[in-house]
Amino acid sequence: xxxxxxxxxxxxxxxxxxxxxxxxxxxxxxxxxxxxxxxxxxxxxxxxxxxxxxxxxxxxxxxxxx
Numbered sequence: 001x002x003x004x005x006x007x008x009x010x011x012x013x014x015x016x017x018x019x020x021x022x023x024x025x026x027x028x029x030x031x032x033x034x035x036x037x038x039x040x041x042x043x044x045x046x047x048x049x050x051x052x053x054x055x056x057x058x059x060x061x062x063x064x065x066x
Contacts, residue, residue, distance in 0.1 A: 006052035011044060022047045023054065 014020035018037050036047065 003049060003052050003056060006055060007045065007048040010052055010055070011048040023051065 015037070020036065022036055036044065
């Protein structure tokens with residue numbers, strides 16, 4: 001239940017500016033910025049769920065700027 005709530009809150013936060021790149025898309029860099037928000041709702045939920053698992057289990061998400 002916690003993972004679901006954090007996933008929903010995380011999606012709400014990143015949906016405001018629409019500049020977030022999911023952790024698995026770091027390989028492609030900034031040219032893929034914004035593609036996450038063009039995908040379907042199911043994809044967005046699964047990626048947000050994965051990210052909330054990273055938050056809860058303490059994995060590093062990586063910094064994207066100075």
